[in-house]
Amino acid sequence: MADKPDLSIVIVNWNTSAELEACLRSIGDDSIRLEIIVIDNASADDSIEMVRREFPGARRIENKANLGFAKGANQGIRSSTGRYVLLLNPDSEVKPGALSAMVRFGDENPEIGIFGPKVLYPDGSLQYSCRGFPTVIAGFFRNTILTKYFPRNSYIYDYLMLGWDHSEPRDVDWVSGAALVARRELLEDIGMLDERFYMYCEDVDLAYRAHERNWRVTYFPLATVVHACSKASSKNPNRMIIEHQKSIFRYFRKHHGGRASTWLLVPIGLVIRGSFYIARNERNYLRYRLGRLFRKDEPRVQGQISGKGN
Numbered sequence: 001m002a003d004k005p006d007l008s009i010v011i012v013n014w015n016t017s018a019e020l021e022a023c024l025r026s027i028g029d030d031s032i033r034l035e036i037i038v039i040d041n042a043s044a045d046d047s048i049e050m051v052r053r054e055f056p057g058a059r060r061i062e063n064k065a066n067l068g069f070a071k072g073a074n075q076g077i078r079s080s081t082g083r084y085v086l087l088l089n090p091d092s093e094v095k096p097g098a099l100s101a102m103v104r105f106g107d108e109n110p111e112i113g114i115f116g117p118k119v120l121y122p123d124g125s126l127q128y129s130c131r132g133f134p135t136v137i138a139g140f141f142r143n144t145i146l147t148k149y150f151p152r153n154s155y156i157y158d159y160l161m162l163g164w165d166h167s168e169p170r171d172v173d174w175v176s177g178a179a180l181v182a183r184r185e186l187l188e189d190i191g192m193l194d195e196r197f198y199m200y201c202e203d204v205d206l207a208y209r210a211h212e213r214n215w216r217v218t219y220f221p222l223a224t225v226v227h228a229c230s231k232a233s234s235k236n237p238n239r240m241i242i243e244h245q246k247s248i249f250r251y252f253r254k255h256h257g258g259r260a261s262t263w264l265l266v267p268i269g270l271v272i273r274g275s276f277y278i279a280r281n282e283r284n285y286l287r288y289r290l291g292r293l294f295r296k297d298e299p300r301v302q303g304q305i306s307g308k309g310n
Contacts, residue, residue, distance in 0.1 A: 006032040008082030012072035017047040019091040026093040031100045037076040041066040068198035089178040091228040098223035113186030113215030116175030117223035128160045129176040130219035177203030179225040201247035
């Protein structure tokens with residue numbers, strides 16, 4: 001019987017064929033045993049055909065409907081056999097040596113259940129992919145007008161962990177599911193992703209449960225992944241805004257349901273924040289349409305409309 005893979009890479013895809021191809025081409029490390037599992041959530045583009053044609057060694061799970069991230073990821077985890085599972089977004093690219101470095105780091109630190117690499121934007125700037133657990137107060141400051149007037153408030157600094165340069169490994173509250181490594185023993189201990197989270201916050205919830213069982217969660221910047229961010233969610237931004245706010249409420253209800261703020265302040269804040277994001281998207285789209293109407297001689301390129309506001 002062949003040895004189990006060192007690392008199972010699980011990629012949940014929805015209509016990001018070009019990004020997925022670049023992601024898969026970036027994967028390659030001869031020093032460790034890999035398996036790649038692509039879960040496609042009923043893409044309307046040529047994602048599945050591309051994987052079948054260009055990457056015949058990758059395992060494919062083809063869903064007939066968009067099941068969301070958590071359900072799709074769990075399908076991949078159930079079918080995987082690696083000692084570690086890497087959840088990787090399809091709009092990510094793995095830097096050389098990152099995979100073997102992460103496996104080696106896990107082997108050297110058996111008490112760490114979850115860890116994540118350094119994550120960069122395509123322009124090389126840092127994504128804050130490790131954070132503190134969300135709080136109600138931080139939510140009022142994060143991506144709201146309050147940030148404009150109190151840009152250096154301690155709540156956002158603590159949440160985004162802005163007080164250090166992210167150059168050395170450090171235990172953290174949680175790491176982003178865009179590139180998250182989970183030890184097999186951890187998943188067997190605390191379970192997989194909570195499928196009640198359709199999109200967003202499933203990574204926060206997983207880390208919270210890991211801490212409850214005394215597993216360490218660690219940021220590991222000696223491995224690097226480049227993440228374009230929101231390539232799939234930006235295709236249906238307003239729905240993703242709504243799903244994000246719903247997931248935040250589910251998280252607070254699940255882990256802080258006994259607090260009055262969970263049932264009073266959190267819903268009010270999420271409605272206000274979600275409405276603000278949707279209104280901003282509609283404003284940007286209107287500007288784009290008006291630009292096409294009055295500037296017909298210019299290239300018709302739509303500006304970025306974001307559905308991510310975590």
